[in-house]
Amino acid sequence: MGVLIRCKSHEPQGRSNTYVAYAEPVGYPDTAVVCPSADHDENEAIPGLAYMHQRDFRRYKDGKRKFETPTAATDIVVSDRYEKLE
Numbered sequence: 495m496g497v498l499i500r501c502k503s504h505e506p507q508g509r510s511n512t513y514v515a516y517a518e519p520v521g522y523p524d525t526a527v528v529c530p531s532a533d534h535d536e537n538e539a540i541p542g543l544a545y546m547h548q549r550d551f552r553r554y555k556d557g558k559r560k561f562e563t564p565t566a567a568t569d570i571v572v573s574d575r576y577e578k579l580e
């Protein structure tokens with residue numbers, strides 16, 4: 495499954511993908527993890543947050559900090575800072 499990287503403006507929506515929280519990547523907002531949305535200019539690097547499904551959020555709460563991204567193209571490491579979504 496993995497975490498979805500998006501900035502605040504592109505927070506994931508939709509019923510089929512229920513993200514319950516996001517965590518800040520290590521170093522956020524001075525991070526190499528950036529939002530991949532095509533709405534941003536090619537060279538515009540907007541810091542991304544790691545949105546988690548319930549299962550990953552449970553692991554996060556248990557102390558896991560390294561997560562896959564959906565394509566498994568890269569893994570990212572998140573910090574202790576997070577926020578629960580509504």
Ligand SMILES: [Zn+2]
Binds near residue numbers: 501530540
């Ligand atoms: Zn964005």
